[in-house]
Amino acid sequence: MENSASNNILDFLIHLDPFDQLPRDIVATLASTASVKYLAKGESISFHAFCEQRYLYIIRKGAIEQRTPLNKLRARLGEEDQFGFTFLAPLRDSEDGYRAEAIDDTLLYLIPHEHILDLCEQHPELHDYFAATAKTRLDSAVRSIVKKEDKGLFFRSVGEVASENIAVAKHTDSIMTVAATMCGKQKSSCAVIVTQGEVVGLVTDRDMTQQVVAKGIDIHLPVHHVMTTNPILINSEDKVIQAISLMLQYNIRCLPVVSDHKVVGLLTTTHLVHNHRTQSLFLIEKIKYANSISALAALREEKQVIFQALVESGVSAEIHGQVMSMIMDAFTRRIIQLTEELLGPPPCEYAWMVAGSHARNEVHMLSDQDSGLVLDDNASEDDRVYFAQFATRVCNGLAAIGYPLCSGKYMAATPKWNQKVSRWKDYYSKWVASPEYNKLLSISVFMEVRSVYGKSELVDNLQEHLHQTITASPRFLSALTRDAIETSPPLGIFNSLVLEKGGQNSNTLNIKKFALNLIIDLARIYCLSAGGSLTGTEERFQYAVKHGTLSQASCDNIIGAYRFITQVRFKHQLNALTQGNEANNNIRPDEFSSFERKHLKEAFKIISELQDVAKLKFVQGP
Incomplete structure (x- = not known):
């Protein structure tokens, strides 16, 4: 029989992510295994790799500060927050220890390690949620933001929606023969041209009109005289959204679909515009x-x-x-x-x-x-x-x-x-040589x-000058880093939006200023430190890994944080737009779900840790 304490724990857990996804009887069983721990203000729990008793800790009331062995703030947690994830892992996979100190009188629910493992065994979909690594938990969170049934056409494979009516011809076939093939049984708007089984070209009905008829080309000539060489291809396992991106990027109407280097279908804009949600993506054609x-x-x-x-x-x-x-x-x-x-x-x-x-x-x-x-x-x-x-x-x-x-x-x-x-070029030279505030801006x-x-080429020339100037001025990277780490992510309790020391208290969180901009700045710094001139945030981090200035684990973590924060930002902006309000980057703390608060804090902690590493690596002394 359930006692009063387990009933109270059950009533709390059943509304808390991810337990709210489980049948009530499963949560009731879990609640019966939980214990209650009270920490008076100032009391603490120490975590280290050799902890024999391991738990998932859930804050029922109060507030906790996590601090590293060097007493640096790791995170501030409040009601409904959970911690102890890293110490749910096997001993060899655990991270260095930290201390959880109550900054207010705090009531905790403790669920034993072995029962969390049993739960994940019964419900594998929760395994990533309780993973020891932040990257795995954030990747899971990104996937969870959008329900599978909402992804629709965009996330179907290209092979599922491509037409099997595709004309295939040899590069030595005559233009007339290829045209006849396109108009024949296949009735295809495009012919894929192959040589020894390899796709070497593409001919569309538009090519037949503009390149053959309009120019009076001899229709008995081999088709390779009018085909488009080195066509863009897409794999049958790729997603429709990737196909749309390629069509937009290269302004093309037809994509041959291949599997094991063999042409298996054709994807055209006609296949996609029948769906109203993809039709709008061909806005570029209208523009x-x-x-x-x-x-x-x-x-x-x-x-x-x-x-x-x-x-x-x-x-x-x-x-x-x-x-x-x-x-x-x-x-x-x-x-x-x-x-x-x-x-x-x-x-x-x-x-x-x-x-x-x-x-x-x-x-x-x-x-x-x-x-x-x-x-x-x-x-x-x-x-x-x-x-x-x-x-x-x-x-x-x-x-x-x-x-x-x-x-x-x-x-x-x-x-x-x-x-x-x-x-x-003069601007760039002066900015790099004297990186004061206004020039850094x-x-x-x-x-x-x-x-x-x-x-x-004018811009290429300019970029080349910029990166040569930066390479010759190592002091610049130090100044850029110092400026970038001046703002810290909010490691605080969202309910009252307690920010890290030096932050500002407000009734909203500017997710661009206190999160996304910090990641963009870090990507710029790490890429420049490796001598890179890339511009995309994710590709910059990946470049830094390839050239040895950033570890793969840190790269995975920060990209996971970037993706999750961006998804949260877009979701809140979309909600504002659909409600007829103006979209912005300022989000009220009470608008965050328990799920979002939990994973945003995880992401902010990753940003803060990478800022610390950047400071040690790139900031020179006075």
């Missing part, structure tokens, strides 16, 4: 043919539809950013083209350079404009007048379609950021840049 700013502005609402589809599909932060960046690229290019048509051809070579999240291919619903104009060094003063008007029109056009003007005026429309290559915006239109 390409819009003939005015007002026509482009009419498409701005589709951005939100795409954002919603991506969030609900649970795609990774990396894919989400790539898709949204390709759309912003397309809008930017089309506005530039329309502006050139209006003002006349540009008087000299130039490149439209994007910076910040746009350059990192991490665009999201709240991304504003960060841009610059890089002019050829031969540009005259009259040329500068043209580009001043040009940049203003482009920036205003982007604002009209939903990309806000940068509040800090880091835009090509600002004269300071509309300069010749040589002037941009500027370089943090323009540290990641890429060209989206014009002569890309």
Whole structure:
């Protein structure tokens, strides 16, 4: 018979993640194994690799601070929080010890280690939740944000939705023979051209019209004269969202589907646009043919539809950013083209350079404009007048379609950021040589840049100069690190939003300022320390691992934290939009679920630990 204590524990656990996913009788059995421990304020529990009695600790009331052997704050935990995960692992896999000290009178529920293991044995889906490593727990959390049944088409394999009607021809077949094959039994809009079993080309019905009929090509010639060589392929096991990303990135309509190097099907835009959620992802095609700013502005609402589809599909932060960046690229290019048509051809070579999240291919619903104009060094003063008007029109056009003007005026429309290559090089040289606050602010915006239109070599030249300058100035990395670790993630209790010392108390948490920006800064530092010039957050960490400045375990942990925090951010922004509210980065603590609070604290702890490592590795003494 259940006693009063176990009934109280059951009533608490049954509403707590992940126990709320279990049948009541299973939770009741677990509650009957739990014990109760009271810690007066100031009392503590020590954890070390040789603890003989191991428990999962759940805070019923009160608050706990976890501190390392060097007395550094590891985390602050409050009601419903759980700890002891790392000491649920076998002794050899446990991490170094820490101390859990009550900062208020605290009541704990203790569930023995062996009963948690039994529970995971009966319910394997909980195994990752109670894993000893933070990466495994966060990966599990990312997957849990989006329910499997909500992922729909995006997460189906390409092989499931591809058409089996595909024409296959040899590269020596005549154009007429291939056309007949496409129009025959297969009725395919595309023919895959092979040589000795390898895919070497692609011919579409559009190619037949534009490359053969329009140009009067002899239809008896071998098809390799008109085929597209080295076509983009996709594996049948890949996901539909990956296929859509490829189609958007390379502006293609047909993707041959392969398995074991054999063509097994064809995926076309026609297959995908029948589904209303994927149709919007082909917004780029509409942008390409819009003939005015007002026509482009009419498409701005589709951005939100795409954002919603991506969030609900649970795609990774990396894919989400790539898709949204390709759309912003397309809008930017089309506005530039329309502006050139209006003002006349540009008087000299130039490149439209994007910076910040746009350059990192991490665009999201709240991304504003960060841009610059890089002019050829031969540009005259009259040329500068043209580009001043040009940049203003482009920036205003982007604002009209939903990309806000940068509040800090880091835009090509600002004269300071509309300069010749040589002037941009001077900027970078001065910023790196004297990294005071205002110069670090500027370089943090323009540290990641890429060209989206014009002569890309101008931006390549600029980037090469930047990285050569950084390499020659080791003091710069120290200053950049010192600035990046000045802000700490909130290791506090979300219910009252107690922040780490030096933080600010507020009724909201700015998840961008106190989490995502810190990860982006760390990625930049670790990549630069390895001599890398990559711009994407995840690829920067991976580059650092490859070149020995970051451990694989630390990389896995910080990328897991980045993905989870990004998912939480997007989910809350989507909720605001669907409720007719303005999306932002400020989240009220009471809006976080128990599940989110728990895993966000895990993620924040990972950020804090990597900041500590960066300080030791890269910050030089005075």
